[in-house]
Amino acid sequence: MRRDLLPYILSRIVLSLAFGGLFYLSGSSVWTAMLITGVLITLFLWAPNSGRYSVHPEYGITALRRDERTQVINDQAARNAFVAVMLLSGAALIYLRATGNPSDVIVYLKTILLAGVGVYYISDFALRKTQ
Amino acid sequence: MKLTNKLKEARVAKNMTQADLGDKVGVTRQTIIAIEKEKFVPSAKLALELARALETNFDQVFWLE
Numbered sequence: 001m002r003r004d005l006l007p008y009i010l011s012r013i014v015l016s017l018a019f020g021g022l023f024y025l026s027g028s029s030v031w032t033a034m035l036i037t038g039v040l041i042t043l044f045l046w047a048p049n050s051g052r053y054s055v056h057p058e059y060g061i062t063a064l065r066r067d068e069r070t071q072v073i074n075d076q077a078a079r080n081a082f083v084a085v086m087l088l089s090g091a092a093l094i095y096l097r098a099t100g101n102p103s104d105v106i107v108y109l110k111t112i113l114l115a116g117v118g119v120y121y122i123s124d125f126a127l128r129k130t131q
Numbered sequence: 132m133k134l135t136n137k138l139k140e141a142r143v144a145k146n147m148t149q150a151d152l153g154d155k156v157g158v159t160r161q162t163i164i165a166i167e168k169e170k171f172v173p174s175a176k177l178a179l180e181l182a183r184a185l186e187t188n189f190d191q192v193f194w195l196e
Contacts, residue, residue: 051161053159054162065157068177131170
């Protein structure tokens with residue numbers, strides 16, 4: 001573990017504990033909250049070595065920054081996800097109007113948002129391979 | 132026209148690793164790899180910073196082909 005990244009690491013541990021606490025307070029079991037906290041801490045500890053961020057210890061708790069290439073990839077992935085969400089929303093709207101069953105709206109909305117997240121990560125992965 | 136570079140040759144001549152060069156200009160090792168393989172075209176600012184980090188002239192590392 002890099003000592004110069006201590007402010008970043010401590011801040012992320014606090015953040016993970018707070019997130020786990022929120023899960024516990026919202027009705028999840030202690031074990032689920034602990035699992036989520038553990039997963040988050042692991043991800044935050046892995047991030048500086050992931051190659052996704054340039055590391056700038058001089059910035060303290062915001063030591064991880066996207067560099068030029070990762071910013072381009074992130075922007076493109078976000079645009080792809082936005083377009084996917086818009087197209088799927090349009091399709092769902094047309095379908096729901098045709099079938100006349102508005103009670104399904106929330107289910108469709110959840111699915112569309114999940115699809116958007118999926119498109120973002122798939123784009124991110126594919127762009128990292130090609131750029 | 133395509134931006135071509137001799138970043139790898141210039142880096143090796145200075146006995147630097149991709150990680151060293153990345154740290155010097157504030158980008159990831161993966162970004163240096165992508166520039167060396169010409170998969171990613173750096174901005175003018177980053178290209179100038181790379182040339183400066185390698186203590187060479189910009190047009191000896193980057194040029195249009």
